């Protein structure tokens with residue numbers, strides 16, 4: 001082979017490697033989309049997982065085609081399901097709004113506004129959540145206005161204000177709660193549904209229940225619409241990414257098959273010409289005859305070789321431009337993925353969810369303890385808080401790395417959650433620290449479940465690369481006292497934790 005052809009081959013190989021690398025970055029992007037979308041749609045999760053497996057195993061890019069087609073199909077069904085849940089959301093919202101219309105004693109302006117809003121929601125294209133959202137927000141304001149309207153008007157001149165509130169509550173409460181539960185079927189809403197159910201259970205009055213319903217309703221609709229529009233944008237991006245990968249795969253496959261065919265035929269032509277040349281030299285009778293034959297044949301061979309060089313050059317140029325286009329698309333795609341990922345994480349934090357453990361976060365704890373405290377002030381039933389800290393957690397990070405530390409946090413969080421009662425509120429307070437609010441439990445009765453928590457963590461069969469790892473927690477707890485506020489009680493639980501740490505760890509301590 002000539003130096004020139006050697007360098008062409010090297011160039012082609014380099015280009016192929018770069019194409020492969022770029023395809024694999026595209027797949028990484030798909031991978032990250034998969035992670036972001038995970039949990040929203042079982043079938044899509046499964047198809048994306050299969051696509052990822054396919055990418056690892058496939059020897060030829062054409063083998064990926066069925067995976068990409070299947071993923072596309074399940075993306076489509078995901079879109080359809082999303083559109084259906086949106087339609088359901090709209091009809092549930094209308095149901096709530098219409099039952100509100102039957103409320104007696106509503107101010108006539110409020111009633112008119114309500115009618116207008118409901119008409120607007122009815123006439124809105126159900127696929128545009130952003131248009132429904134402001135109307136729902138207005139509906140919320142009306143709900144509040146109705147709740148607090150204390151003057152009977154021309155619609156019900158004989159109703160006493162108290163009766164109005166009562167009628168309103170008894171009429172509305174059932175449809176509100178059932179409407180809200182319906183709205184909460186989505187996994188996105190699951191964490192706030194849990195909190196909602198807890199709060200409804202401990203509410204003191206119908207009025208407080210109504211407040212909880214109203215704020216939950218607002219929260220659900222807000223989250224749903226945010227999540228919906230983000231997911232819709234993500235679906236579009238994944239669709240585009242898949243289409244790009246698909247097109248590039250098909251293109252490179254088609255052109256390389258095409259080029260291979262052309263090259264094969266050129267190579268066999270060259271072989272044939274060389275054979276003919278050697279036959280002619282054998283049959284030549286004089287030196288000048290030989291000269292003529294060789295000149296003629298060499299010129300034909302030269303033309304064929306040049307043709308082959310041209311074809312290879314063309315292939316190399318085409319691959320290069322496909323590569324450049326892919327690189328440009330990838331840059332944009334990665335930026336968009338990062339943007340959505342960050343938005344998604346911010347959204348979680350805003351919604352009171354810790355992104356690592358999926359437990360309520362510090363903000364959610366602050367809100368919840370304030371509520372429980374206010375309730376406790378009104379109805380002083382035992383209220384306890386426990387602060388939990390993983391022992392020697394720094395060593396886990398130092399010895400095995402941050403990602404093992406993160407996994408440990410997730411496993412401990414899960415174990416704590418599973419081992420607590422439904423009425424207990426567990427949050428990640430920060431770092432390797434958790435906090436539990438326990439209602440209606442006498443301190444003497446709190447020690448035992450906390451001791452069970454400690455044992456449950458101690459029993460987790462942790463292993464890092466087949467080496468068993470012993471993880472323990474220390475717990476400090478206290479019960480609210482008459483002079484307490486949320487901070488003094490927390491500080492006392494923290495002191496109890498300090499005592500647990502300084503008397504050997506892996507224990508539960510109580511401070512009065």
Ligand SMILES: Nc1nc2c(ncn2[C@@H]2O[C@H](COP(=O)(O)OP(=O)(O)OP(=O)(O)O)[C@@H](O)[C@H]2O)c(=O)[nH]1
Nearest residue numbers: 389390391392393394395397402405406431432501
């Ligand atoms: N992997 C991981 N580590 C975290 C996270 N948040 C905090 N940490 C680490 O948790 C460790 C806490 O260490 P320390 O406060 O010294 O306490 P400790 O090692 O648990 O020791 P004791 O509490 O005294 O038993 C620090 O190394 C933090 O970097 C997190 O989200 N992930």
